[in-house]
Amino acid sequence: MIDAVSFENDTLGYLDQRFLPLKEEYIKTKSHLEAIEAIKTLAVRGAPLIGIVAGYTVILGLNSYQGTKDEFPLYFEKLIQDVEASRPTAVNLFFATACMKAVYDTSFTSDSLEELFAKMLVAARKIHTDEIANCDAMARHGVELIRHDLAETLKTRKLNVLTHCNTGTLATGGSGTALGVIKQAWQEGLIEKVITAESRPLLQGLRLTAWELETENIPFLSISDSSSAFLMQKGMIDFGIVGADRIAANGDTANKIGTFAHAVSAAAHNIPYYIAAPVSTIDITIEDGSHIPIEERSADELRTIFGTQVATPSTPVLNYAFDVTPNQYIRGIVTDKKAVVGNYAEDLKKLIT
Numbered sequence: 049m050i051d052a053v054s055f056e057n058d059t060l061g062y063l064d065q066r067f068l069p070l071k072e073e074y075i076k077t078k079s080h081l082e083a084i085e086a087i088k089t090l091a092v093r094g095a096p097l098i099g100i101v102a103g104y105t106v107i108l109g110l111n112s113y114q115g116t117k118d119e120f121p122l123y124f125e126k127l128i129q130d131v132e133a134s135r136p137t138a139v140n141l142f143f144a145t146a147c148m149k150a151v152y153d154t155s156f157t158s159d160s161l162e163e164l165f166a167k168m169l170v171a172a173r174k175i176h177t178d179e180i181a182n183c184d185a186m187a188r189h190g191v192e193l194i195r196h197d198l199a200e201t202l203k204t205r206k207l208n209v210l211t212h213c214n215t216g217t218l219a220t221g222g223s224g225t226a227l228g229v230i231k232q233a234w235q236e237g238l239i240e241k242v243i244t245a246e247s248r249p250l251l252q253g254l255r256l257t258a259w260e261l262e263t264e265n266i267p268f269l270s271i272s273d274s275s276s277a278f279l280m281q282k283g284m285i286d287f288g289i290v291g292a293d294r295i296a297a298n299g300d301t302a303n304k305i306g307t308f309a310h311a312v313s314a315a316a317h318n319i320p321y322y323i324a325a326p327v328s329t330i331d332i333t334i335e336d337g338s339h340i341p342i343e344e345r346s347a348d349e350l351r352t353i354f355g356t357q358v359a360t361p362s363t364p365v366l367n368y369a370f371d372v373t374p375n376q377y378i379r380g381i382v383t384d385k386k387a388v389v390g391n392y393a394e395d396l397k398k399l400i401t
């Protein structure tokens with residue numbers, strides 16, 4: 049499996065995703081500031097992986113601390129603020145900092161800084177190992193749901209599945225969320241072909257998902273984001289499954305920009321459209337998708353393509369990195385605990401408690 053992230057000898061290691069698949073560069077750093085920049089620039093990306101790296105980034109910040117225990121609370125507060133300011137939408141990042149703050153709240157008074165830091169490292173490693181295990185559980189629940197919902201089609205042929213952005217090992221450290229379900233479905237002989245939407249402007253689908261599928265010898269076709277409706281109309285897509293960066297209590301889901309457009313097209317063609325995400329991506333504190341903070345990114349992500357200017361530098365741009373798919377477009381939400389179908393407000397809450 050691709051090695052997306054590691055933490056050994058107080059050093060964060062990660063595969064820089066900005067130039068994959070043409071350039072593979074594994075970065076190692078002890079600097080929390082460099083780690084924060086890696087999240088900001090999508091050198092590391094993908095909601096669960098962002099959460100894993102955020103946890104390790106806090107550890108790097110702790111290792112840089114030179115002050116006294118009395119001075120530590122202010123330093124820790126600033127460290128958490130800086131990590132949380134790196135990207136706003138993927139709730140996994142805030143799940144990771146909440147885990148660190150929980151250790152602080154429980155142990156700061158009673159423990160030495162050394163003991164406190166050791167406990168936070170355990171918490172950071174747990175986030176990492178949990179997300180890997182979550183992928184395997186999601187894969188099982190997702191395949192079970194697909195076998196049920198697509199049973200009629202499966203009587204006569206294998207399935208063609210649409211996915212968007214990258215939700216595989218490069219986004220999770222494990223087999224993946226949506227792509228993990230797809231990989232497992234392929235292993236079980238259910239998949240004919242994967243249709244991976246390029247995911248403009250940073251092309252996570254064309255670059256990263258394609259690379260993962262090629263690496264695993266899974267047949268796929270890359271398409272432009274705007275092609276999905278046409279392929280659905282031609283009967284070339286049997287279901288869609290995508291990831292999530294934040295799921296509201298009612299099931300409304302924020303994911304890479306373009307996700308909602310695929311969902312509307314799927315609904316128009318009566319094609320089931322699923323979300324796959326660990327429970328750590330559910331934000332039960334917000335009642336619906338209108339409250340999810342949507343990241344706006346640099347205009348140059350559209351005006352240039354990997355350093356080549358394709359529009360004038362003065363071209364006005366609106367570059368939302370995510371959109372929100374209302375729950376009525378979602379046939380089911382596959383989590384590590386179970387697949388939730390409909391009745392999201394009630395059933396998602398049960399997963400959290």
Ligand SMILES: CSC[C@H]1O[C@H](OP(=O)(O)O)[C@H](O)[C@@H]1O
Pocket residue numbers: 090093094095096212213214215216219220224225226252290291292293303304305369
């Ligand atoms: C495993 S879900 C990953 C999720 O994160 C991606 O966003 P980004 O590449 O900007 O971090 C995309 O929304 C994926 O669905």
